[in-house]
Every structure is written in structure tokens, then in C-alpha cells.
Amino acid sequence: MSEFSNALSVSAHALQAQATRLRHVSENISNADTPGYRRKSVSFETMRGPEETELLSVGRVQLDKSALDRVFDPAHPLADDSGHYEGSNVDLMLEIADAREAQRSYEANLKMFDQTRQMSAGLMDLLRK
Template sequence: MDLESAMTIAAAGMKAQSVRLRVTAENLANAESTASTPGGDPFQRKTVSFANRRDAATGLELVTIDRYGVDRSPFERRYEPGHPAADAAGYVKYPNVNPLLELADMREAQRSYEANLNALQLARAMIGRTLDLLR
């Protein structure tokens, strides 16, 4: 594998992890949001799936976003009869977002992003050193 291919693969990994970070941040931002109508459904946790796809231009296997989805787990229900989003029984549905799980996912995405960034920087440095040797 040449250095340009290594940089392309690392850049694709960084792009995928940045999408993952954005989705996780959106989940965290909406962790306590409720429906705008009484008895309505609140924000649903979003998910992202990755896949390896062959890039026709370079012939490399690159990580890409396969699909966006939503978590189908049940919403948390809390008894809050005075809340504007409460149903007839006084229960309010809260998002199916677990902040601890989201923070762990964010940390993992951050570390994966950093690993790809380090690989990209190392390939750039190696190209720079090669050019210095050729002078």
C-alpha cells in the first residue's frame, strides 16, 4: 500500500467518525426533550451504521455510512401530571437516550477519529521525509 492510499483510507475513517460524533451529540442534546403535543412521542435516539465499500476511482476499501436509523427501544415514562406534554393519565414520554451510553459512544468515536488523524499525519510526514531525501 502506498502512502496516498493510506491517507485516503484514514480520511474516510475520519469522515465516518465525524458523522458518528455529530449523531451522538444530537442524541445528547435531545436527551431530556419531550413531545410538543400532549401524549406525543419525543425525540427518538438516532443510530448510524458503517459499511466497507470499494471506491471505484482508487480501488480501495473505504469505510462509509451505510445507513441512518432510529433506536426502537421504548421511551421512558415519568409521572408528571402538570407537564404540558403529559398524556391523559399524567405520564410524559422522554427520549430513549441513555446519556452514559452516548458519552461512551462519543469517547469511542473520538478515539477512532484521533487514530485516523495520527495515521494521516504519519503518512504526510513520511511523504515529506521522502521528498527531503530526494532533494
């Protein structure tokens, strides 16, 4: 029974990590037009769980250090003397690709969680007979 709980724990931690990743991707997409916004990304780390199980956890949130886009709009309140202001460094194509990858990883871990739960229920049914 311990193997089932380990598998559920691994899946649950991975689900939580991918949900956090999706949250940051959605924040990036929401702030793509916000002046001065820097893209956020998360890193994943492994930690030791019970019985030396490796669990996925979310590391520190990192801000993208790449240069911000310079946008020409003399009417914008943040524009300098030359009519430019700093936009964001969010690339929507990259964010959509990250969102799809995180969604697929989330779905795969959800399927693993469900399969483990079904196997555990099947084992309980066999033990009752």
C-alpha cells in the same frame, strides 16, 4: 507514491465517518430531555476506492426502536389523563461511551494521517537530494 495517497484516502474517509458519528452522538445528548426523541445511531460500511482500496463510509442513520421512557409529570403540556408523557430513549452513559470510542477512533485516524504525511514529506526530501 500511490500507496501514500491510498493511506491518506483511507484515513480521510475514516475521519469523516467518525466525525459524523460524533455529530449524531452530540445530537442524542442534546435531545436527551426532548419528549418523544428517539436515539440515532449510524452504521459503517466499506466501499471500494481506487486500486481496490477499502474505504469506510457512513451508512444509513437508524432510529432506536426501543420503548420511550414514560415520565410522570401531570403539569407537563404533553401529559395524558394519567399524568404521563413519553420521554426520550437516550441513555447518557451509552452516549458518553460512544463519544469516547468515536473520539479515540478519530484521534487514531488523525495520527495515521499525520504519520503518512510525514513519511511522504520525508520521501520527497530524500528524492530531492
